[in-house]
Amino acid sequence: MNKNFKKTVISFVFLSILTPQISSAKETTKFVFCATKEAKWNWLKDGCGNIITVKGIESFSLQKTEKTNYYQEKQRKVKYFKVTENDPENVIKEFQLNCINQFGAEYKLAQPAANIFSPWYPFxxxxxKIAPGIFILRESLNLLGIPISTIGVNSSDSYMNLDQLWHEAHFSQDSWKLNPPF
Known part of the structure; x- marks a missing residue:
């Protein structure tokens, strides 16, 4: 095989591995939707009928847990969208209040989405300080690297850290479709 071809393939593989980490640190704009703890949802819209947007950065809350043996260590992580606009806590609170005003008290979970196929994750x-919402908790062993995903709901009115989400949030026994339907 040609040396240049090998270098190109190696570069491509290397960049493919790094790209998700690089792109996840970049500020993006997401749409906002309102959800119930049963995963019913509607887009949050302004007075003109436009879907509300928010700027932020996709982040992961990572927690290393106990070592299971010499080679293995369990990890848990939850993806969330870190709002980068001025006064982010108030921005999230306004989304939550607008969701309730537009759709009723059961639609109190404001969440970000790139499109209708986006996975569920909270602000x-x-x-x-992870806001109330539907989330996917991923747990994996470093040695195997195979994640086990669990659907969780923090439907309280308070922010939680990853440890609190793990111990206090409601985990669904149902097999929801986590992509909002058409």
Whole structure:
């Protein structure tokens, strides 16, 4: 095989591995939708009928847990969208209030989405302050790297850190479709 071809393939593989980490640190704009704890949802719209948007950064709250043996260590992580607009806590609170005003008290979970096929994840201010919402908790062993996903709902009115989400949030026994339907 040609040396240049090998270098190109190696570069492509290397960049493919790094790209998700690089792109996840970039500020993006997401749409906002309102959800119930049963995963019913509607887009949050302004007075003109436009879907509300928000700027932020996709982040992961990562927690290393106990070592299971010499080679393995369990990890848990939750993806959240860190709002980068001025006064992010108030921005999230306004979304939640607007969701309730537009759709009723059961639609109190404001969440970000790139499109109707986006996975479910909540807003957050930091790893220690993840807003109420539907989320996917991923747990994996480092040695195997195979994630086990669990659907969770923080339908309380308070922010939680990853440890609190793990111990206090409601985990669904149902097999929801986590992509909002058409």
């Amino acid at each position: 957050g201010l930091s790893d220690d």
